[in-house]
Amino acid sequence: MTGWRLLLTRPADESAALAGVLAEAGVFSSSLPLLDIEPIPASAKMREVIQNLNHYCAVIVVSKPAARIAVDLLNRHGLQPPVVKWFSVGAATAQILEDNGLDVSFPVDGDDSEALLELPQLREAIVRPDARVLIMRGEGGRELLAERLCELGASVEYLELYRRGLPQYPPATLPDRIEAERLNGLVVSSGQGFEHLRQLAGDTWPALARLPLFVPSPRVAEMARAAGAQTVVDCRGASAAALLTALREHPEPVL
Structure with a gap:
């Protein structure tokens, strides 16, 4: 799964834990928390x-x-x-x-x-x-x-x-991060996390909507598709194991 380069959007501590599991599986990830608790x-x-x-x-x-x-x-x-x-x-x-x-x-x-x-x-x-x-x-x-x-x-x-809440970021933080780190997949853990992703993307959402989006449930998958996301992968759970299973089953992007 080394072809994946994922954006993680969970709260900072949860993203750090998930990043560690992904790294062990050979998956690169970058954290941009979109939820403040x-x-x-x-x-x-x-x-x-x-x-x-x-x-x-x-x-x-x-x-x-x-x-x-x-x-x-x-x-x-x-x-x-x-x-x-x-x-x-x-x-x-x-x-x-x-x-x-x-x-x-x-x-x-x-x-x-x-x-x-x-x-x-x-x-x-x-x-x-x-x-x-x-x-x-x-x-x-x-x-x-x-x-x-x-x-x-x-x-x-x-x-x-x-x-x-949505943490405060400078304008263009999201698209700049994706471009700078050559990220090719997005991960959200909840419906509100997805809404914050769209909000932060702003006018760049149509371009970001072309990236594979990994979501935790059918409900969030439906939200994402309705918003224009083109490739939505329902992990049927928000755990690291569920995400890894979905990554294995979804075709790896070509670098």
Whole structure:
């Protein structure tokens, strides 16, 4: 896979970890973080929800930042993890929760909302009258998950723990980086990451849209195609393993 030269757009710490895995596989990458994670200050309502997690039949944590902030809230307020069924969208998010003593179920064959919705443990957890599910997330995103859970008879509430901002870069930073480092593929890890990519690209988006774009889910793939991206590769997950599998399956660019 040494022909690939990828632009990574995750937050800086996650991009650094992903770059290390890619380097071991012979893939060059360059990091330009397009998401800044800003924790939302803890409110009385947020603390009340955290203190009453046992009122829910399932708690779903959709991202690593959400997991870190949730654990921090539990620890900061001296709360013992409640006896509740915990779920995560992917293995990396689950690991953060498990490292803090929580028993977490997650899909092993994909790290997206679709795979989680097929998880037998989740289906079992919500087969009860007046099932309540709490989704811990950032502001906005993953509406599909709530919609499908409601269709299955559960009521869904959100606990939004952080905001995602676009870091400030000088004009032309994105196209200049791609040209200077001869990058031939783009990687985004979320719908908002893709929106920030388009925003930063500005008038150069039509040219950048010709590059292969690796995305984590069918939802983001649909967004990208609707915006004019010409070659969209759905990795069916945001993990390094999912990206590497997609890279192996997609034809290498010719240098």
